Amino acid sequence: MLFKESVQIALKALLANKLRSVLTMLGIIIGVGAVIAMVSVGMGVRRNVQSSIASLGSNMLIVSPGSANSGGVRSAAGSTITLKYEDAEAIKNKIKNIDYVSPTVSNSYQIVNGNQNWNSTIQGVTPEYMAIRSLTVSTGSFVTQNDLNARNRVAVIGTTVAENLFGSANPVGQTIRVNNSPYKIIGVLESKGQSSMGQDQDDVVIVPLTTAQERLLGITYVKSINIQVTDANRMDQVQSEVETLLRQRHHIIGDKEDDFTVRNLTSLMQTMTQTTTMITILLGSIAGISLLVGGIGIMNIMMVSVTERTREIGIRKALGATFRNIMMQFLIESVVIGVVGGLIGIGAGCMVSMAIAKFGGFNTVITAAPVLLSFFFSVGIGLFFGIYPARKAALLDPIEALRYE
DSSP states (O other): OOHHHHHHHHHHHHHHTHHHHHHHHHHHHHHHHHHHHHHHHHHHHHHHHHHHHHTTOSSEEEEEEOOOEETTEEOOTTOOOOOBHHHHHHHHHHOSSEEEEEEEEEEEEEEEETTEEEEEEEEEEOTTHHHHTTOOEEEEOOOOHHHHHHTOOEEEEOHHHHHHHHTTSOOTTOEEEETTEEEEEEEEEOOOOBOTTSOBTTOEEEEEHHHIIIIIIOOSBOSEEEEEESOGGGHHHHHHHHHHHHHHHTTOOTTOOOSEEEEEHHHHHHHHHHHHHHHHHHHHHHHHHHHHHHHHHHHHHHHHHHHHTHHHHHHHHHTTOOHHHHHHHHHHHHHHHHHHHHHHHHHHHHHHHHHHHHHSOOOOOOOHHHHHHHHHHHHHHHHHHHHHHHHHHHTOOHHHHHHOO
16 A cells, blocks of 8 residues: 555544544643743743843953851841952952953932932942943943042933933933932943843943942942953953952951952853753753653554454455555554644744743743754654554454454
């Protein structure tokens, strides 16, 4: 019997029991759709984490104050006030393989322009901060070393602040008031939009570090030191050198605990990527279990079909159908269920993924790899679970089959 004829007979058999065929496909559809949807969510989470860390800058080390310990009670991380501007200068001057160093401070203030006001984050930075964070000024200029040395009351604002205080007008050259003091706007940052964590990166006002320290906050310490390393392969080396230098400067000897923390964002990104990859695999594996359940459903229905069509098989064998002909017919039926169910499942999975992105607030990523993998897996499931029923049908004795009632 020709392959084409086997396909035609298989399709007629499936169409003769439409409801049963659809219900059998349902397990495959749900399985494939679930795998695609779950993997797209996992990959979306991974991309969010990567973009969030990458937005902080490439090859970054961040030095933060340690946690205070008073009377055996440990405070939150960053509660000590041990980092100084001089620490940043020492790191810049004494350690090699560093491109930029920028100490920072920050706090929330109400920004006023005439009868308009807006609550935003004020960040005190040095000129190097622009390169570290890959910032671009769309209008005007950024904070300069002269502004830093003279403690000038100048500000560079984000687009969110500009829109809320000035509307469509150009804010460069205008004056805003922060903590009842006037600040001249010298630039507007290029919009960076929301971060992957939902934070508005354009809701910021940048002023010179010394201005923020002395005129706004009244402090002499810094809250963090951002370091951009020249080569990603030297991150661990530079981190070790920074830790050694700060221990010397802070007179920390022996086993005494550090009063600072150095975070390696490259290592953090690698760790987070590995974690989110494992989560993605776990989600896909859990969803893949439903594919196996769908395969068992295919085998069950095919067994029922063999039983119902025992006389048909006997007649075909009496007319000369071979073991191979019968085997091929039933295998084609199970594979068709896997193929059609897989194709419908791909469409369902993509729609569910887009619905999650639209209504659930998650970023989802659909790529070819999980789509193709789940499809071919569904075809393989149909083939594998169709072998036993097909073989059982092919091995039926034609005389016994013809006697079957």
